[in-house]
Amino acid sequence: MIAVEDLVSGYDDPVLDGVSMSIPEGEFCLLVGPNGSGKTTLVRHFNALLTPDEGTVTVDGTDVSERPVAARTSVGMVFQRPRDQFVAATVGADVAFGPENLGLDREEIDRRVGAALAAVDLDGRADERLDELSGGEQARAAIAGALAMEPSYLVLDEPLAGLDWPARESVLAHLDTLHAEGTGVVVVTHDLRDLHERADRVVGLRDGRVVLDDVPETALDEVAALGVRDPRC
Numbered sequence: 001m002i003a004v005e006d007l008v009s010g011y012d013d014p015v016l017d018g019v020s021m022s023i024p025e026g027e028f029c030l031l032v033g034p035n036g037s038g039k040t041t042l043v044r045h046f047n048a049l050l051t052p053d054e055g056t057v058t059v060d061g062t063d064v065s066e067r068p069v070a071a072r073t074s075v076g077m078v079f080q081r082p083r084d085q086f087v088a089a090t091v092g093a094d095v096a097f098g099p100e101n102l103g104l105d106r107e108e109i110d111r112r113v114g115a116a117l118a119a120v121d122l123d124g125r126a127d128e129r130l131d132e133l134s135g136g137e138q139a140r141a142a143i144a145g146a147l148a149m150e151p152s153y154l155v156l157d158e159p160l161a162g163l164d165w166p167a168r169e170s171v172l173a174h175l176d177t178l179h180a181e182g183t184g185v186v187v188v189t190h191d192l193r194d195l196h197e198r199a200d201r202v203v204g205l206r207d208g209r210v211v212l213d214d215v216p217e218t219a220l221d222e223v224a225a226l227g228v229r230d231p232r233c
């Protein structure tokens, strides 16, 4: 479980103002809220990319601030602009980077890279340059990089933005597979289309506070107040 308790955090000004919420193992959770409500700031705490000013964040019982490497192994993160998270020039080298840093042997690294690329339909393209891929292909490469870590939880910030229909369908299918296999999936989004019916739960933030935490069926009645269109309308 990812457990956030009384989290206060910010940059120059406070952004998260006493957030408590949890994401059980294997849950598919949508995180919604208006621009600037603190969604990205919150998920960056899940693997210790930010440090709380107050409160705690634990993953499977371990405080992420005390063991950030363990948190980054358990919680995979795919950011809004995939280009910002690439560390290598080619697809294969980038996807291998995480497993290499775990100190895995070459055979296991190759197995993970192959499986992760296949999962996003990029198999056979390991030698291609990332800067020569389309935006949608880059988004899929970024997801492959997170998958290769075989995380217990995968957090994706607007993963469908800018994807064409086949890429969107491909990413959604992979989220379904991961969820079915027991990976916790957290999607930060303003657009619930194709997502609300997959989710177990919707958590809504406003002004750095949790103002909604419900199953999708009833949460959808309240999302309009959070700057999100009810996908049933």
Ligand SMILES: Nc1ncnc2c1ncn2[C@@H]1O[C@H](COP(=O)(O)OP(=O)(O)OP(=O)(O)O)[C@@H](O)[C@H]1O
Residues within 6 Å of the ligand: 011, 012, 015, 033, 034, 035, 036, 037, 038, 039, 040, 041, 042
């Ligand atoms: N690196 C940063 N330095 C300073 N302020 C920041 C930084 N990142 C975010 N903020 C501020 O924190 C607040 C919350 O930002 P955050 O990105 O968490 O919101 P969000 O809910 O994810 O928004 P959006 O829907 O627009 O992506 C905003 O006011 C933003 O300007």
